[in-house]
Each structure stands twice: as C-alpha cells, then as structure tokens.
Amino acid sequence: MNILMLSWEYPPLLVGGLGRHVHALATTLAAAGHEVTVVTRHVPGALAEEYTEGVRVIRAPDDPAPGADMLNWALTFNHTLTRAALRACRTGRYDVVHAHDWLVAHAAVTLRDHLDVPLIATIHATESGRHQGWLPGQSNRAIDGIERWLCDAAVRVIVCSEYMKREVTRLFDVPADRSDVVFNGVDALRWRARPRAVEAARARYAGDGPLISFAGRLVYEKGVQNLLAAVPLLRERFPSLRVVVAGDGPYRKDLEENAPPGVTFAGFLGGHELTALMGASDCYVVPSIYEPFGMVALEAAAAGTPVAVAHTGGLAEIVDDGLTGVTFPPGDPEALATAVGSVLADRDHARSLALRARLRVVDDFNWPSIAGQTVAVYERARACDASQVSREAEKLLAAL
Structure with a gap:
C-alpha cells in the first residue's frame, strides 16, 4: 500500500x-x-x-x-x-x-x-x-x-x-x-538504557535518596502542579527524596516558582538522556488531568521502571492498579503521595510491578x-x- x-x-x-x-x-x-x-x-x-x-x-x-x-x-x-x-x-x-x-x-x-x-x-x-x-x-x-x-x-x-x-x-x-x-x-528495546547511562543519571539526579521523575510538555493538563504539591508529603516519609521534571512548555515558569525543595527542572531531554532518567528512577509518575492515552507510562515501563499514574483517560486502560503499576485519582496530591509512597516503601513489590508491566508492553503494545x-x-x-x-x-x- x-x-x-x-x-x-x-x-x-x-x-x-x-x-x-x-x-x-x-x-x-x-x-x-x-x-x-x-x-x-x-x-x-x-x-x-x-x-x-x-x-x-x-x-x-x-x-x-x-x-x-x-x-x-x-x-x-x-x-x-x-x-x-x-x-x-x-x-x-x-x-x-x-x-x-x-x-x-x-x-x-x-x-x-x-x-x-x-x-x-x-x-x-x-x-x-x-x-x-x-x-x-x-x-x-x-x-x-x-x-x-x-x-x-x-x-x-x-x-x-x-x-x-x-x-x-x-x-x-x-x-x-x-x-x-x-x-x-512502544519499541521496548529502544527504552532499555545502558547500565552506565543509568548509573550516570542516578549520580546526577538522585543524591542519597529515592528518585521519582516525570517527562512531558509542561502544560496545565499534565498535572505536574499536583506532583509538586505531593512532594512535601513524600519527603516526610522519604526526607532525601529527589524529583526530576523533564520537559518544557508554557507552564514551566509557574511550576518552577512554586516548586518545593528537592525538585529539579531538567528541561527537554531527548533520546538516551530521557531513557537513562527513566531507568534511573525508582518510580515514574504520570499525574495527568487529561490524558487520551499515556504513551510515556508505557515507555517508562519498557525502561523497567515502576509507574504511578492518574486513573483517567487512556491511562486507566493501560495500567492495572496493583498489577502493572499503581493508580490514584487525578487532581489529588495526597492520593498521589500515597500511591508513590507504596512503590518506594516496598522494593520487591515495585520490581514485580515493573516486570509485569514490561512484559505487557512487549506482548500488547509492540x-x-x-x-x-x-x-x-x-x-x-x-x-x-x-x-x-x-x-x-x-x-x-x-x-x-
């Protein structure tokens, strides 16, 4: 054709x-x-x-x-x-x-x-x-x-x-x-970062504590403001927590002005840099208010990272809570903090979530x-x- x-x-x-x-x-x-x-x-x-x-x-x-x-x-x-x-x-x-x-x-x-x-x-x-x-x-x-x-x-x-x-x-x-x-x-192989790249990203961003990340266009509907609101709640449980927000957009200035301690705005990351950041993260968060699909959640899963996503739009169809990731109501920072905290607190559970999610990416989204x-x-x-x-x-x- x-x-x-x-x-x-x-x-x-x-x-x-x-x-x-x-x-x-x-x-x-x-x-x-x-x-x-x-x-x-x-x-x-x-x-x-x-x-x-x-x-x-x-x-x-x-x-x-x-x-x-x-x-x-x-x-x-x-x-x-x-x-x-x-x-x-x-x-x-x-x-x-x-x-x-x-x-x-x-x-x-x-x-x-x-x-x-x-x-x-x-x-x-x-x-x-x-x-x-x-x-x-x-x-x-x-x-x-x-x-x-x-x-x-x-x-x-x-x-x-x-x-x-x-x-x-x-x-x-x-x-x-x-x-x-x-x-x-999703091309599952393309999102598997080299171990050295993951180590470098970890050294650059994580410090001594757990690392969570987000990547996407910085607009209101992506819900990054709710992720930032959840950071102080998460740092009460994980004082050395670090958060990386990758991406750019018209909402970036407002987000930076209201960001709590522990948050880094990395700007637009392409290619291997983004893959390495995902692979280095202990949890990848998709806090969208509106999300027709949520491809980035599958890309993070392909990178081997457990995901926490808002239960909205297409995200609700591709992530099974407790099986291939964890979910939370959109627009609820407290629920977001609870969901992400459950991943960070139980590493065995986090690894099982990541493994099942990657297998589903390979089977259903190739x-x-x-x-x-x-x-x-x-x-x-x-x-x-x-x-x-x-x-x-x-x-x-x-x-x-």
Whole structure:
C-alpha cells in the first residue's frame, strides 16, 4: 500500500508524543513493505527531502504567520504543507491520506480531493479535552470546529483508547462504527538504557535518596502542579527524596516558582538522556488531568521502571492498579503521595510491578502489531470509499 502521512512534527523535530508516534508508525509500515511518505514541518539542519529508515520524508518550510497565536500559525503552515505534498504527489500514486490531528486538517482535505483517495484521521487529543471541557476563547472554539470538520471529512477516525472513542463520539458525533481504537505502540528495546547511562543519571539526579521523575510538555493538563504539591508529603516519609521534571512548555515558569525543595527542572531531554532518567528512577509518575492515552507510562515501563499514574483517560486502560503499576485519582496530591509512597516503601513489590508491566508492553503494545491494525483500518477505509463511489454512481445512473 502507498501511504501519504501528514504530521506537524517528525524527527528530528519533536514537541510531544505525536512525533514519536508518527515516526514509529511510518518506519514500521515501511519495514513491513508499504510505501510511506511523510510530509511534515521543516527544521533547521534537516534536508528538505530524504529517504530515511525506509520512509520518504518531505519537510515543508514555514510561511510567515500573521500573528503569534497557534491558530494563525497552523493555517499558514497548512498552505506550505499542501504545496510540499502536491509536489511529492507528482512522482507517485497514493492509496490513502492519513492525517494526524487538526494541525494538518486543511492540507489533508485538499489532498483527499486532489488525489481522490480516502482520508483517515487520527485524533490524538481534543481542544475540549485539553481544557477540561471549557473552550474559553475564539481560537479554542475555532480549533474545536476544525477537529469536528476533520472527523466529518475522514472516512474513518482512529483514536488511541476507548476513552477517546467516547470523546469523539460525544463531541463530534462520530458514529461508533466509523471510529477505530488502535493503541499507541512502544519499541521496548529502544527504552532499555545502558547500565552506565543509568548509573550516570542516578549520580546526577538522585543524591542519597529515592528518585521519582516525570517527562512531558509542561502544560496545565499534565498535572505536574499536583506532583509538586505531593512532594512535601513524600519527603516526610522519604526526607532525601529527589524529583526530576523533564520537559518544557508554557507552564514551566509557574511550576518552577512554586516548586518545593528537592525538585529539579531538567528541561527537554531527548533520546538516551530521557531513557537513562527513566531507568534511573525508582518510580515514574504520570499525574495527568487529561490524558487520551499515556504513551510515556508505557515507555517508562519498557525502561523497567515502576509507574504511578492518574486513573483517567487512556491511562486507566493501560495500567492495572496493583498489577502493572499503581493508580490514584487525578487532581489529588495526597492520593498521589500515597500511591508513590507504596512503590518506594516496598522494593520487591515495585520490581514485580515493573516486570509485569514490561512484559505487557512487549506482548500488547509492540509496533508491528499496532501497524498491522492500522493497515486494517486503511483497508476498511478503502472499502467504504469504494462502496460510497459505487452508490453515488448508481444514483447518477438512476437519475438519467
């Protein structure tokens, strides 16, 4: 199958989990024998076009954006993305267009019409969900409208959890039989850090006490403020406890100003640095208020680290409390401290949690399986699209 994939981030440009997801999906599909083209955003130092890891990657430079807000930037970005994709289409035919999130919606619909092929949309998160159901400004409401439009334009909608399936059904009236749950995948080998790297991270961050960590974009819905609120409670039991917050984002300044003693803000960590931090940690915490899936919890599990996660969204579907991790109610620092404390206080229990979690990652979330499920969605989309064309042709003939 020949697949045209659109994403606003792709290595070496990584902002969050979406770019890692698209990269892993594209390379796994290519390894399985499919032709994959990814059209994405340009990053300084990268080639405008290249074949890498079996994937043709087209990188579109940004157009000047009128204004600084995300919506204006996205609308202008879609123009340059469309032009780059149309140039790519001169040298091949495609069977499907696969769009990742609202940021590429306009380009995706244009290419669907230009190529006359089915459009599949993966909705990784929603604007409503990111704001706990509140759309405070005009830009938020516009993004919500673009998400609905993309779902309407797609033959099939992929979501990463049953939680997200319910959300797109409720928000955008997507029929349940037109959406498909395909979990995110994890390359378990990629998240196993070298022992020396783990030792170095431990020496750098842990000091004399237990180490807990978080990594992600620093925005309100990730719930880092609740982790920070739990730190004094944890330090009452574990006085030498250290906490590392890795990542960056608009909420970082507020978090740093309100951080208690024992917390280090490490900034964005990529590649081996993040893997080493996870491997060096005694517990990895995902305190999200809103989390469509929670891929980072599986990445930490793949690194061999016990996880404590908020019982919300997709996290509630991938972590079994007391079996593959521990859970706590979202937005509850006291419950977070109790859950993390139970891991830190019983190392044998922590090791058994980590072992069972890693085995589940290998069995249930491996990328070849996830890619195969995605191809099955593509096939359903093509079949639905062909049936729709046939019905429209029959209507036209009947009208003659």
